[in-house]
Amino acid sequence: xxxxxxxxxxxxxxxxxxxxxxxxxxxxxxxxxxxxxxxxxxxxxxxxxxxxxxxxxxxxxxxxxxxxxxxxxxxxxxxxxxxxxxxxxxxxxxxxxxxxxxxxxxxxxxxxxxxxxxxxxxxxxxxxxxxxxxxxxxxxxxxxxxxxxxxxxxxxxxxxxxxxxxxxxxxxxxxxxxxxxxxxxxxxxxxxxxxxxxxxxxxxxxxxxxxxxxxxxxxxxxxxxxxxxxxxxxxxxxxxxxxxxxxxxxxxxxxxxxxxxxxxxxxxxxxxxxxxxxxxxxxxxxxxxxxxxxxxxxxxxxxxxxxxxxxxxxxxxxxxxxxxxxxxxxxxxxxxxxxxxxxxxxxxxxxxxxxxxxxxxxxxxxxxxxxxxxxxxxxxxxxxxxxxxxxxxxxxxxxxxxxxxxxxxxxxxxxxxxxxxxxxxxxxxxxxxxxxxxxxxxxxxxxxxxxxxxxxxxxxxxxxxxxxxxxxxxxxxxxxxxxxxxxxxxxxxxxxxxxxxxxxxxxxxxxxxxxxxxxxxxxxxxxxxxxxxxxxxxxxxxxxxxxxxxxxxxxxxxxxxxxxxxxxxxxxxxxxxxxxxxxxxxxxxxxxxxxxxxxxx
Numbered sequence: 001x002x003x004x005x006x007x008x009x010x011x012x013x014x015x016x017x018x019x020x021x022x023x024x025x026x027x028x029x030x031x032x033x034x035x036x037x038x039x040x041x042x043x044x045x046x047x048x049x050x051x052x053x054x055x056x057x058x059x060x061x062x063x064x065x066x067x068x069x070x071x072x073x074x075x076x077x078x079x080x081x082x083x084x085x086x087x088x089x090x091x092x093x094x095x096x097x098x099x100x101x102x103x104x105x106x107x108x109x110x111x112x113x114x115x116x117x118x119x120x121x122x123x124x125x126x127x128x129x130x131x132x133x134x135x136x137x138x139x140x141x142x143x144x145x146x147x148x149x150x151x152x153x154x155x156x157x158x159x160x161x162x163x164x165x166x167x168x169x170x171x172x173x174x175x176x177x178x179x180x181x182x183x184x185x186x187x188x189x190x191x192x193x194x195x196x197x198x199x200x201x202x203x204x205x206x207x208x209x210x211x212x213x214x215x216x217x218x219x220x221x222x223x224x225x226x227x228x229x230x231x232x233x234x235x236x237x238x239x240x241x242x243x244x245x246x247x248x249x250x251x252x253x254x255x256x257x258x259x260x261x262x263x264x265x266x267x268x269x270x271x272x273x274x275x276x277x278x279x280x281x282x283x284x285x286x287x288x289x290x291x292x293x294x295x296x297x298x299x300x301x302x303x304x305x306x307x308x309x310x311x312x313x314x315x316x317x318x319x320x321x322x323x324x325x326x327x328x329x330x331x332x333x334x335x336x337x338x339x340x341x342x343x344x345x346x347x348x349x350x351x352x353x354x355x356x357x358x359x360x361x362x363x364x365x366x367x368x369x370x371x372x373x374x375x376x377x378x379x380x381x382x383x384x385x386x387x388x389x390x391x392x393x394x395x396x397x398x399x400x401x402x403x404x405x406x407x408x409x410x411x412x413x414x415x416x417x418x419x420x421x422x423x424x425x426x427x428x429x430x431x432x433x434x435x436x437x438x439x440x441x442x443x444x445x446x447x448x449x450x451x452x453x454x455x456x457x458x459x460x461x462x463x464x465x466x467x468x469x470x471x472x473x474x475x476x477x478x479x480x481x482x483x484x485x486x487x488x489x490x491x492x493x494x495x496x497x498x499x500x501x502x503x504x505x506x507x508x509x510x511x512x513x514x515x516x517x518x519x520x521x522x523x524x525x526x527x528x529x530x531x532x533x534x535x536x537x538x539x540x541x542x543x544x545x546x547x548x549x550x551x552x553x554x555x556x557x558x559x560x561x562x563x564x565x566x567x568x569x570x571x572x573x574x575x576x577x578x579x580x581x582x583x584x585x586x587x588x589x590x591x592x593x594x595x596x597x598x599x600x601x
Contacts, residue, residue: 001027002120005046007037007063008081009055013105017050017081020109034058038066041073048120053082053090060085061097068098077119081105081112175212175317179325182211186329190336194343200232203333207310208234214313215240215290218298218333219247219257220306226250228261228306235311236288243284254281257307260295264304267295268323270316292317296330300337308333397423447487447573451597454527455482458495458516465503472512474503479517482527484594486574491594494570497563498529498590505588506533525596532587544580567592 004026008014018028029046031037033055041049049067053060060080067073080094083105091102101119103112189202200218207216215235219228228247230237247255249262259267259277269275270292272285285293290311297304308330312318318326400422403411411419455478462476484491499514506512515530536544545568571578571592582588 001025002047003027003029003044004116005029005031005037005040005049007031007034007049007051007055007060009033009052013052020112023109024113034060034063034066037063038070038073041067041076045072046076048077048079048116048123050079050081050116053080053094054084061093064094064097064099074098077101077123079103079116079119081107176321176325178210178212179322179329182206183325183329183332185210186332190332196337196340197232199333199336201234203308203329204232204234207308207329211310212312213310215288215311216309218306218308219261220298221249221261221304228257231306240284240288240290244281252280254278256293256295257309260297260307260309261304264297264299266297266323266327268318269293270318273315289313291315294318294323294326296327298330298337299334300341305337447490449485449595450488451483451485452488452491453483454491454495454518455480455516457488457492458482458499458529461492461496461499462514462516465499469503472507473510474506474512474514477513477515477517482516482518484525484527484574484596486594490570490573494567494592495529497567501563501590502529502531502533502588504533505535506531509533522596526591526593528589528591530587530589535582535584535586535588537584538582545578 002025004021006014006017006021006028008017008030009032014030014032018030021028029040029044031040034051035058037049037051038058040046051060051063055063058066060082064078064080067076067078077100078098079101080091080099081103082090085091085094086104094102101115103115107115185206186203189199189206193199193202204216204218207213213235215233215237217233217235217237218231220231221228226249228249230241230247233241244255247257249258253259253262255278256267256269269278272278272290272293273282278285285291288311290313292312292315293309295307295309298306298308310326400419404416404419404423459476459478462478466472466474466476495516499516502514503512506514509532513532516528517530518525518527520526545564567590568578571594574594576593576595578590578592580588580590
């Protein structure tokens with residue numbers, strides 16, 4: 001197996017070359033420099049040596065000279081494989097020192113192996129004569145020194161270029177870092193500042209003090225005049241503004257801000273002095289040491305309403321990354337403007353709503369006062385009218401009774417019948433007056449809340465109603481423990497009306513069944529009065545609690561149509577609600593809610 005000695009100071013290079021050689025049937029050994037290579041070769045002679053040039057202790061040129069100076073080693077083919085010394089003069093020096101081949105890294109493996117086999121084939125055939133160095137002594141040293149000096153000069157130039165690149169990179173990183181800091185502080189100002197002018201001033205100050213710009217200013221468009229009016233700035237702006245006069249969209253455009261706002265897009269110039277569009281203001285820009293500038297539109301609803309303009313004292317200041325940060329800063333200011341606009345609209349709407357509410361409250365107060373006065377007048381009228389009506393009714397009923405008692409025989413049957421009708425009508429009118437007075441009282445009586453046992457109250461009322469109709473069969477059921485908080489007198493009127501209705505409308509049943517009870521607890525407690533009487537059409541239930549609403553003929557069931565309206569008013573004054581469920585001929589059920597002890601209502 002052909003043995004190749006690899007000489008290279010970089011382990012990764014030796015590893016790759018060894019892998020290539022082994023993959024093509026070669027045996028490989030390694031040395032990290034020329035000194036080690038001579039030692040390895042004297043321990044075990046290789047069939048070929050493959051050496052780099054740039055190595056510590058003894059480089060490839062020195063190894064080649066020593067190799068060819070050794071009578072034993074000189075017969076072994078020597079191949080140079082380099083990535084550093086690649087000039088024609090470098091190859092010529094290697095040839096002059098006796099190299100049998102000169103290859104430049106990286107060479108395709110197939111090409112490298114083919115060239116290696118060619119050299120070995122010539123050596124095996126005896127046609128590869130040992131190459132005697134064409135240069136020896138001082139001539140070799142001079143050529144070697146020339147190559148080294150040239151390489152040192154190239155390296156020095158490369159290092160200087162790298163230093164310049166690093167310096168530029170460091171300056172760029174510093175600019176990026178400062179602009180990142182400016183962007184962060186701008187976002188904090190947007191979060192904390194609620195005044196538009198304070199925010200504009202803060203953004204300009206941050207751009208100069210943190211972002212490294214020599215001038216930053218914000219201008220807003222006056223749509224009526226077409227001028228872009230400076231709203232805030234930081235830096236040497238006075239001379240610039242004075243020299244340029246007003247910025248306007250209605251004349252020739254000169255400044256970056258006029259292009260940005262007029263065209264609605266970013267205007268960037270990394271060399272203001274050379275930019276033809278700014279030729280008319282070149283002297284002003286130069287005097288203020290403004291070398292590069294970017295004007296970024298501030299947008300509201302997609303329309304440019306102003307611009308954030310940033311100036312640097314260095315040409316080519318803005319690259320892609322810096323522009324991206326500047327654009328983000330302008331976008332943040334646009335976002336803040338949108339929020340300010342929304343806040344202004346909200347405040348205007350709020351002020352308008354407050355004015356409308358104030359006017360509405362005034363109207364409500366006035367209307368409430370009018371209604372209260374009307375109610376007082378109506379109640380006073382009802383009370384007065386009711387009292388005034390009682391006297392003639394008493395006279396009518398009294399004289400009718402006297403006629404029946406004293407002149408009954410002379411009146412005859414027809415006369416007596418007419419007088420009975422008169423007395424009956426007077427009685428109905430008196431009952432109606434009583435109900436109207438009760439309805440009025442339910443609306444204006446001062447409340448005296450207390451705990452009321454509705455179960456005991458219902459049992460007492462039902463007992464009185466049963467005594468009033470001793471010949472009727474009435475079964476009653478009253479649940480125990482139904483208590484509420486309210487005015488005892490009004491709650492008695494409420495139950496009296498509901499239970500009287502239950503007794504009245506179940507009058508045609510062979511056996512009336514009347515129930516009072518409650519379900520639930522606390523705020524959810526519901527009281528009910530249920531009967532098995534005539535019932536009513538459930539579709540008409542909404543009008544049931546309006547005054548004078550009756551669902552049955554007076555001939556069938558007497559009544560004034562006031563009782564349920566009174567009940568509804570009593571429940572409403574206690575903060576509850578009342579409703580009914582029924583079917584014709586299947587009875588009715590009335591439900592209501594009231595504050596209960598311990599419920600917090």
